[in-house]
Amino acid sequence: MISDIKTTEISERIAKLKSNVLSARSTICTERAGFYTEVYKEFDGSPVILKRAYALEKTLKKMTIFIGEGELIVGNQSSKLRAAPIFPEYVISWIINELDEFDKRSGDAFFITEDQKNELKEICRWWEGKTLIEKGYSLMSTLNREIHDSGIIRAEGNLTSGDAHIAVNFEKILTIGLEGYLQSIELMQKTLNEKDVRFFEKQDFYNALIVGIKAFQTFIRRFETLSFELSECEPDPGRKSELVTISKICSNISENPPSGFYEALQLTWFVQLILQIESNGHSVSLGRMDQYLFRFYKNDLILGKINEDFVLELLENTWLKLLSVNKIRSWSHTRYSAGGPLYQNVTIGGQTLDGKDAVNELSFLILDSVGRMKLTQPNLSVRFHKNISDEFLTECVNVIGKGFGMPAFNNDEIVIPSLIDLGIKRADAYNYSAIGCIEIAVPGKWGYRCTGMSFLNFMRVLLAAMNNGLDEMSGKTFHSGTGNFIDFNSFSDLMLAWKNQVEFYTQATIEIDTAADLALEELVPDILCSAFVDDCISRGKTIKEGGSVYDFISGLQVGIANLGNSLAAIKKLVFEEATISKETLASNLKNNFDGKEGEKVRQLLINNAPKYGNDDDYVDNLLYEAYMYYINELTKYHTSRFGRGPFGCRYYAGTSSISSNVPSGSVVPATPDGRKAFTPLAEGSSPASGTDTLGPTAVFKSVSKLPTNKILGGVLLNQKLSPSALTNETQKQKLISIIRTFFETLKGWHVQYNIVSRDTLLAAKKNPQDYRDLVVRVAGYSAYFTTLSPDTQDDIIARTEQSL
């Protein structure tokens, strides 16, 4: 299949567009903030869903639109390329506080003019007391607010942004078109009975949806007009005809289902774009693109309307569009998701419902186009299964070899059975896609945030367990413990203390999630996103009110490896060998391994106890046991949609901690694994930096011993390979063979590869201007290395380089 592709280089057009996006500096756009504020003021007494519909309508009708030179796929998010819109309804406090620092950030800087600053100050004044974060905090109990402020649980991302972390029903959108949606909404509205207990809410909901869909159509028609106008004065006949085509495409898809591949891809992008104008939630994902676009591709290819080179150009143009979407986050939250990506995931591969390999020609083209572009977007995930061809895997490895961290692999062999176990319908389970980095959901049927809402810092919990419940960082005892470590008589006392604390904090995470959920539901319901997720229209509910078919949320735990390593070190060195006394350990954790004696204790903890990631049952089993206390507790709770429509409404574990291991570590004192205070925690389910000394097979074994079938929020494993790893076919085949073993035999969940040398990273840190295109996978996604903050850069450099 792949041999048909002659060109390995991107076209001149794409190269130019790529350079435009990469060289565009991040700025701020105030248009959306202005329109939303005006509408909210004007319709102050109206139901929130209608206010939001009108605000979206005004934005889509009035915002600046443009078509870049040479663009084949059109549609912009804000007034300028890479300008981040402001979403004042979610939060304004950090905007006001950080306004003057936007352009001075050590990573992810945004440039802003004085006029814009003044405009934003004016806008923000109106929003004071009305935003999501204020509502969210007011819904939290005093205790939970204190826990949140202490940093043991972090939920800031849910209170400063929309939800997203979702893939809508592209299959259906491409089948019935926007007019089809409009008709089905109007039909549902007609059948609405006044005796319905939610009659008024449903009326408002349907009215809002109609306003939203029509505004979306208007937005597309604006591009129809613009491209036509541009074509009129375009001197180059080739470009003129392209603009006429774009105009015709927009004309058709503003109402009808797409008639071919080009139209289908353009509509897909418009939907993806609109969701990110409506809300600033990230991880808006595209689902199984190689599946829902394939029939258009195949048909056009047979008709001779497209060829592979043209398809590659269209796809590459689309990836640049994904990259053009920008988001400004508060500085404290920026540190949790370094590099500023939006985690727009594209999933390819996997199986058809009858268990056959679903890889098709378009899968190859998507893979290759992503490989040729080497961008941070989309996040490309490949669904592995045992019947996937070596031909496709080899192509995946070739792209991995380009060293920008993609594609990542998710494993059907564990995910599908786990989904079916949860009660997901077989056909839906076989149709899952990755969301954001590594998390999974059934596209178009699953609610927001399968990825989880709040981060639970496992190591702060362990330290509290050792201190009779006292959290030393805040000086508070949120939940009284079972005693002090120095009074524990055996290791099982420690395990009980952990159980006691982790169960309490698990409940706290749910309560904090629920506060955020209720605030999001009440203040910032999404209109178009709800329209495109089943069964919101038939239920007459937004997703947040319980409109989705399925609703499962994961917890997010940080410090998995550190937890296992700490428990193993204590068990072996304190209770079994008694080489370190309880008092010595306790005092060293307090004084951060101070002085030479402290360093000696630290070295013993590091070197004389087993470490997770080395296939050592001693530590791997302890981690399993400790983790299960959390998982068992988590399964007792429901989400705020329980009993309101969706199937599930439950929680499961997840470790897709993004780059939060760095800031999460920055609030944790010294830990019993020999980690010094305030240094990064281990990321995801990967081993702690530099502790996996036995190579990738041992890491795979350790990771697969986790209760992976219960961690549906993702078992994130990053492996770093040196660039020499894939220099010849034999080495590539060896890599494929260990990936196959990890997935087929060991039932691993996920793996992705960073192929970069340490020296390159050091050089890039020193001379960022020379390494602008250097992309690094940071825990589940890619970022430009040079845009990462220095401490994240250091963490990447410190991670063990596997000798492949």
Added chain:
Amino acid sequence: MLTVFNIQRYSIHDGNGVRTNIFFKGCPLRCSWCNNPESLDPAPSIMFDERICHRFGECLKPGNGAIVLENNNLIINRNLISDTTIYDNICPSRALIVSGQEKTVSQIFQEIEKDIPFYNMSGGGVTLTGGEPLSQGPELKDLLIQLKKRGIHVSAETSLHLPWETIENYVNLIDLFLADLKHLDNDKFTKFTGGNATLVIENFKKLDETGSKFIVRVPVIPGFNFSSIELSAIIDFAAGLKNASEINFIPFHSLAKEKYLMLGKDYMFANQRNIEKSELKFFTEYAEQKGLISKILN
């Protein structure tokens, strides 16, 4: 007991597939370029890495005068250490380690077992190396029998500098011999390795007669065999063996430099530049002409 100084999983430069390398201690030769100088002594060896020493002083505590601190320099008198076990894990930072541990067959087998799924998928297995693995005691045979029973593929890197009877003992238990052919000239062989080329050459012929599968391995060492005359002769000899289908060249590199320092040993190749793959092009082509599959390993 078998003396092992490393069990290295995910070894991918030592034969087919993903392999676990078992590094055995003890060697009949003393090749001056040896990459694993810690392998030579059959007994455990003390290695010390100055760079990560914190001067905790734990290694001074036995008080036997073998390890002392003079002007803040750690002096190790290896000749005074008769029992290395007192130094096992003594150093918290692992600046001082004891290389080489006595292990039972089942201890070694347990480690090998862990990667069986990877051997199966990749067509890999176990590689015995060292040191000279075949100079281990009779328990090696027990290990090999166990591996055979489990159907795990076994390769063995060997100098063939052993009595033929020893080698013959293992012929049916080793699937692939990776046999070193360092030089054909007896004087030069003796000068650089302390051994006897004739023994190796005769063993090659005998091994060839058994019908065993083997690959000829040639370390390419400057000043020793890195000349067209010497390497051509080696290739000619290999080509004359009826069961040698493949020859591998291992160009000299000085990665072992730090290890010599850590063992307190002199290294005559410390300042020798590495041989580049490209410098061996002629020889690989020559070997191919002679009908041998030819590879350069690194």
